[in-house]
Amino acid sequence: MLLKEMVEESGVEVLLRANVVQTVMKDGAVRGLLIRTKSGESLVLAKAFVDASGDGDVAALAGAQFMLGREGDGLTQPITSYFRVLNVNVPALIADCEANRADMWEVVYPKEAGNRNEDYAMAVLLTGFQQRIKDKVAEGFDGIIPKDHITMKTGLIPGEISVNVTRYQGNGLDDRDLSRAEIEIRKQAYCAFDFLQRYVGGFEDAIFLEVAPKLGVRETRRVTGHYILTEADVRGNGRFDDAIGLCNSPVDVHEPGGSRAIMDHVGIGYGIHWRTLVPLDVDNILVAGRCISVDAIAFGSTRNVPACTMTGEATAIAAALAAKRNVPTSAITASEVQARLKALGVWLGTPDEDVPDVLK
Structure with a gap:
């Protein structure tokens, strides 16, 4: 909200959903942009x-x-998207990570927190599960886990976890790669949620909420x-x-x-x-x-x-x-x-x- 108010106070005109299709050049310098919106094409000039x-x-x-x-x-870093899960028992999740500390790279949480999910909102970072992924895949888990580790963070809502594990190798400048990534990443997210519910403490009663609405393109x-x-x-x-x-x-x-x-x-x-x-x-x-x-x-x-x-x-x-x-x-x-x-x-x-x- 604060950012929106600052933009409004500055007097800046914001035009969303506009794509630049061409630049207008003079003497090697940019002088204008040809943009395309729902209203059609327009020429925008600026200093x-x-x-x-x-x-x-x-x-x-x-x-x-x-x-x-x-x-x-020429390969770039892979495309990804977080997915969000609700109703996680965060204290039980942390206890699981502490019990398997050798398999965790990062276990960050407020040590003074109690047994309520509210105590951990926006305060937990967990990375690891590498050996657990290897073991469960060897035992027969056939879902897609595209990374060799999982990262997760608590959100603002008590019991909310954002999970970073999806990965699609593609060119973020290629329309077909981006379309494939949208589909594949959602498949990966549901597989990873299945893995968490089966094998990670605290996720037994979790609810899959959503995959991020916009792809996370790391590099172009x-x-x-x-x-x-x-x-x-x-x-x-x-x-x-x-x-x-x-x-x-x-x-x-x-x-x-x-x-x-x-x-x-x-x-x-x-x-x-x-x-x-x-x-x-x-x-x-x-x-x-x-x-x-x-x-x-x-x-x-x-x-x-x-x-x-x-x-x-x-x-x-x-x-x-x-x-x-x-x-x-x-x-x-x-x-x-x-x-x-x-x-x-x-x-x-x-x-x-x-x-x-x-x-x-």
């Missing part, structure tokens, strides 16, 4: 543009270079910018003079083409280069969110919410400055964006910045 589509659709239409998938085979285009943030930058806590945000999201990579995943913490964090938001070859457009300029492993960190939020804020500032001055986005410098971010109290990830180590 500055930000592609926060996640897939880099607009930048690609404008002719920007991009990377797709890992080196060697990474638009090539004037700098490519690397795995070494992320793991090495890189600091850069033109950084616009300090990010410490773990490197979270779900194995392309496989069933495994890695989750590596990166310490106090790394700076996100301003130049990762500025595409090569195309002017007057910036990129934010999942499609910024990073390599395949660094992407495991930057695809998550903190980096998407930081890059969205930085590009919004730059686009507003460009529009106000009636200049292309390339005329806006990193230092100008940093000045505004500093005024807002943002940690930038620059070399001289004094950042407290919140991990200590």
